Every structure is written in structure tokens, then in C-alpha cells.
Amino acid sequence: MSEPWLPSLRTATPQEGYDLAVKLSRMAVKMTQPDADMRSQLRAVYEQDASALIAVSAVVATHFQTVARANNYWLD
Amino acid sequence: MSEPWLPSLRTATPQEGYDLAVKLSRMAVKMTQPDADMRSQLRAVYEQDASALIAVSAVVATHFQTVARANNYWLD
Amino acid sequence: MSEPWLPSLRTATPQEGYDLAVKLSRMAVKMTQPDADMRSQLRAVYEQDASALIAVSAVVATHFQTVARANNYWLD
Amino acid sequence: MSEPWLPSLRTATPQEGYDLAVKLSRMAVKMTQPDADMRSQLRAVYEQDASALIAVSAVVATHFQTVARANNYWLD
Amino acid sequence: MSEPWLPSLRTATPQEGYDLAVKLSRMAVKMTQPDADMRSQLRAVYEQDASALIAVSAVVATHFQTVARANNYWLD
Amino acid sequence: MSEPWLPSLRTATPQEGYDLAVKLSRMAVKMTQPDADMRSQLRAVYEQDASALIAVSAVVATHFQTVARANNYWLD
Numbered sequence: 436m437s438e439p440w441l442p443s444l445r446t447a448t449p450q451e452g453y454d455l456a457v458k459l460s461r462m463a464v465k466m467t468q469p470d471a472d473m474r475s476q477l478r479a480v481y482e483q484d485a486s487a488l489i490a491v492s493a494v495v496a497t498h499f500q501t502v503a504r505a506n507n508y509w510l511d
Numbered sequence: 512m513s514e515p516w517l518p519s520l521r522t523a524t525p526q527e528g529y530d531l532a533v534k535l536s537r538m539a540v541k542m543t544q545p546d547a548d549m550r551s552q553l554r555a556v557y558e559q560d561a562s563a564l565i566a567v568s569a570v571v572a573t574h575f576q577t578v579a580r581a582n583n584y585w586l587d
Numbered sequence: 588m589s590e591p592w593l594p595s596l597r598t599a600t601p602q603e604g605y606d607l608a609v610k611l612s613r614m615a616v617k618m619t620q621p622d623a624d625m626r627s628q629l630r631a632v633y634e635q636d637a638s639a640l641i642a643v644s645a646v647v648a649t650h651f652q653t654v655a656r657a658n659n660y661w662l663d
Numbered sequence: 664m665s666e667p668w669l670p671s672l673r674t675a676t677p678q679e680g681y682d683l684a685v686k687l688s689r690m691a692v693k694m695t696q697p698d699a700d701m702r703s704q705l706r707a708v709y710e711q712d713a714s715a716l717i718a719v720s721a722v723v724a725t726h727f728q729t730v731a732r733a734n735n736y737w738l739d
Numbered sequence: 740m741s742e743p744w745l746p747s748l749r750t751a752t753p754q755e756g757y758d759l760a761v762k763l764s765r766m767a768v769k770m771t772q773p774d775a776d777m778r779s780q781l782r783a784v785y786e787q788d789a790s791a792l793i794a795v796s797a798v799v800a801t802h803f804q805t806v807a808r809a810n811n812y813w814l815d
Numbered sequence: 816m817s818e819p820w821l822p823s824l825r826t827a828t829p830q831e832g833y834d835l836a837v838k839l840s841r842m843a844v845k846m847t848q849p850d851a852d853m854r855s856q857l858r859a860v861y862e863q864d865a866s867a868l869i870a871v872s873a874v875v876a877t878h879f880q881t882v883a884r885a886n887n888y889w890l891d
Contacts, residue, residue: 449518467862477865486562505889508520525595561630605690609694612691643692644695645718648729713782717798727805728801754821796847807885
């Protein structure tokens with residue numbers, strides 16, 4: 436996990452900020468379960484599980500809050 | 512997911528801000544499960560599951576917090 | 588959902604703010620499950636489910652945070 | 664629910680603020696399940712359920728965040 | 740619960756702030772389930788339940804956010 | 816738990832801040848379940864449980880919010 440993947444929280448648009456929030460939500464899963472094959476198997480399961488998808492959405496919401504603040508809500 | 516869907520976090524009214532929060536909560540599900548038919552099947556299930564509906568409401572609440580701040584709580 | 592239901596986040600008192608938070612938590616459920624009969628059935632179930640009631644309370648807490656800030660914590 | 668129960672978010676001490684957060688977490692349950700006997704039955708169950716107790720603690724944490732801010736963290 | 744246990748949210752270091760967040764997360768459980776023997780039994784169960792441990796960690800995270808702000812992130 | 820592990824919330828980069836958030840999320844588990852062998856067993860289980868991995872990611876998201884603010888979003 437030494438290669439750089441998060442140089443900044445600044446994004447040009449809200450939509451890019453949302454994409455970054457999705458990335459941030461996935462990275463903790465990757466760091467906790469580093470095995471790509473296992474993650475792939477788990478993904479096949481939770482993609483068909485409504486509760487898991489909603490839980491993913493909750494994590495994205497928290498990260499989007501952080502990213503939005505870092506960008507002053509893209510108001511500037 | 513390249514077409515623009517989030518040009519701004521600003522809305523004219525609190526109610527439009529709430530609608531945007533709902534949209535933000537759904538988009539993470541869409542990005543995690545891009546298959547529309549599968550989402551449709553899952554929706555048929557969780558629409559009848561109280562816990563899932565409450566969990567959706569929790570995600571909306573977090574996004575509404577973000578949108579409300581971006582709009583200075585529509586006080587201006 | 589076109590009739591206005593959220594003209595403002597301002598309330599006269601903390602208690603009215605809490606009531607608004609409850610309303611905000613219910614509206615996302617209503618927008619996700621628009622069928623009133625189905626919601627009524629689900630309500631009969633989750634009213635007797637401690638975990639669901641606590642989950643509802645969690646959503647109210649997040650919305651109350653938003654409403655409280657919008658009102659500067661009713662300090663003025 | 665018309666009698667006043669939340670005149671203010673201000674408390675004299677952090678500990679009283681915590682007590683208020685507990686009260687705020689319980690009130691949403693009371694408003695969703697107004698039947699005192701039913702709440703009493705549910706309480707007997709979730710008092711012995713570790714997950715439910717932790718979930719209650721999570722709601723208190725969110726409300727304590729709100730109350731702490733309303734009191735400027737009792738720094739004044 | 741009348742003896743004082745929370746005189747202040749200020750701590751000398753971030754680590755002491757984290758310890759306080761752990762204490763805050765446990766106190767709501769104690770107030771909801773005042774019976775020490777019952778809590779001891781529940782603890783024996785959830786200490787071996789990964790989901791419960793993660794849920795505890797989530798509550799600590801919310802309280803740590805509050806404590807960190809109260810201390811201006813220990814930047815002074 | 817007396818050795819220092821959290822001298823500061825400041826980090827040089829967002830990515831180091833994210834790593835700190837992961838560390839903060841794990842420490843509460845460690846303090847609640849101090850037995851390293853037991854944690855190792857639990858980890859073997861939840862690493863293969865999508866819901867648990869998403870829950871871990873949620874805790875990281877909350878801590879990252881705290882760390883990001885402590886660093887003024889690394890904008891300086």
C-alpha cells in the first residue's frame with residue numbers, strides 16, 4: 436500500500452468529489468482484505484445484497500461529507 | 512457514469528436539497544451495482560424490508576447534512 | 588411528492604426542531620416506499636422490533652444535528 | 664407529545680449534557696412506539712442484547728455531539 | 740449515576756482523548772443496562788463477536804470526533 | 816495500553832491521514848478485546864465477511880473525517 440493513491444482531497448467538481456468518496460470507501464476494504472481474489476468473491480455476494488449495498492452507500496456518504504468540506508462545497 | 516449528474520450542491524429550497532440527498536444516496540448503489548435489472552430486483556425486496564428502508568433513511572440523513580451545509584441551511 | 592413539506596429548517600424551539608428531525612427521518616422512507624398500505628404494514632412490524640426502533644432513533648439523531656445547526660442551537 | 668420536554672440544549676456541565684443526549688436518544692423511540700407497555704417489553708429484551716446496547720450507545724454519541732457543540736464544549 | 744464521571748472534555752493529549760472516547764461509549768451501555776453482572780455476561784459474548792467489536796469501534800469514532808473538536812485537535 | 820501510540824493527529828499527507836484513520840479504527844477493537852490470539856481468530860472470520868468489511872470501512876470514514884479536519888484538509 437506504499438504507492439500514492441490519495442495526493443489530495445481537492446477535486447474540480449462535486450461529481451469528481453463523489454467519485455473520490457467512493458474510492459475512499461473502497462480503500463479501507465482493500466487494506467483490511469488485501470487479497471484481490473477474496474475481494475472479488477465477496478463483491479459477487481454483496482452486489483446482490485440490498486443491505487450491503489445500502490451500507491456501502493452510507494460509507495460513501497460519510498466520505499463525501501469530508502471531501503465536500505475540503506472543497507468548500509465547490510462554492511468558490 | 513461519465514454523463515454529468517451532480518453539477519452543484521446548491522439548491523433553491525430545503526426540499527430540493529432533500530431530493531438531492533435522496534439522489535446522492537441512490538447513486539452509490541448504482542455505482543456499486545451497475546446492472547439496472549439487478550437493482551430493480553433488489554429494490555422489490557428492500558421496499559418491503561423495514562430495516563432496509565430505515566438504513567436508506569440514514570444514508571439520506573448524512574447526505575442531507577452535507578447538502579444543507581453547502582446551502583448554508585438556506586438561511587441567506 | 589410535489590406538494591411542499593419542507594419550507595424551512597428553522598423552528599421556534601429545540602423541541603419543534605426535534606419534531607422536524609422525526610419528520611425528515613420518515614420522509615425518506617415515504618419516498619422509497621410510496622405505498623401507504625405497505626408502510627402501514629411495515630410500521631406494525633418495526634414498532635415491535637427494538638433494533639428497528641433504535642435504528643430510527645439514529646436517523647433522527649443525524650437529522651436533529653442538521654436542524655440544530657440550522658437554528659444555531661436556538662441560542663439567539 | 665405536546666408537553667414541553669426540551670426547553671434548551673444548554674446544560675451546566677458535560678455530564679448533564681450526556682444525560683440530555685441519553686434523553687434525546689430515547690425520545691425518538693417513544694415517539695415511534697408510544698405504547699409504554701410495549702416499550703417496557705422491548706426494553707426487557709434489548710437490555711440483554713449486546714448489539715442493541717451498542718446501537719443505543721451510537722445514538723447517544725450522535726446526540727452528545729450535538730449537545731456538546733450547543734454548549735461550545737463547555738469551554739466558556 | 741449521580742457521582743461525577745465527566746468533569747470536562749479537555750485532555751492533555753490525543754491519546755487521552757481517545758481513552759475518554761472509549762469511556763463515553765461505555766457509559767451509555769452502563770446507563771441502559773445498570774446491572775454489572777449482566778453487562779459482564781454480555782461483554783463475554785461480544786468480545787468474541789467481530790461485528791459487535793466493530794460496532795463498538797464506530798461509537799468510539801463518533802465520540803472521538805467530539806472530544807477532538809473540544810480540544811481543537813490538540814493543535815494549541 | 817500505556818505506551819504512546821497517538822502523539823498527534825497531524826500527518827504530512829492525506830494518505831498518511833487515511834492510514835492513521837485505519838489505525839484509530841483498529842485501536843478500539845484492541846482495547847475492547849486485548850487478547851491478540853482472539854483478535855487474530857476474529858480477523859480470519861471478518862476478513863471473509865462483506866458486511867464486516869463494509870462496517871470497518873464506515874469506522875475508518877468517521878475517523879478520517881476527524882483526522883482531515885485536524886489537518887485542515889491538507890490545504891495549507
